Amino acid sequence: MTEPYSCDIMRCDTLVRRLLPQMRAEMVYRLVNERGISQSEVSKRLGISRAAISQYMSRKRGFNREDFPGDLETVIERWVSAVASGEGTITICDVCRSADPVGRE
Structure with a gap:
């Protein structure tokens, strides 16, 4: 790591x-x-079912209207x-x- 970071498994578990x-x-x-990657190809690359991809795309799975905290937009793009x-x-x-600036020293 390039910067000191206070890692706390409980805080990380909650955030994740x-x-x-x-994020997924x-x-x-x-x-x-x-x-422009097909849903079938995304399914293969991520190792998850095609049905799960369909649910993500239709916003039935993982969708939340809250904004991402911290610098998570950058992490998602990476x-x-x-x-x-x-x-x-x-x-x-x-x-x-990226999500928890409190954990940074």
């Missing part, structure tokens, strides 16, 4: 349970609508790029650091 479904829904939506290109990764720590 609350944010990851919404947004990422799937962007892959299909902005990157995730979209990583899945679209097959290069790069996003970690749970990336999500926590």
Whole structure:
């Protein structure tokens, strides 16, 4: 890590349970609508069912009207790029650091 970060498993667990479904829904939506990748291909790349992709696209799964906290828009865009290109990764720590400025020292 380039900056000190106070990692707390309970805080990270709470953030991830609350944010990851919404982030995944947004990422799937962007892959299909902005990157033009088919729903079947997104399903294969993410290792999730085609039905789950359909639910993300119809906003039946993971949809939340709240804005993303912190710098999560940037993390989502990095995730979209990583899945679209097959290069790069996003970690749970990336999500926590971006979503929870309280955890930063």
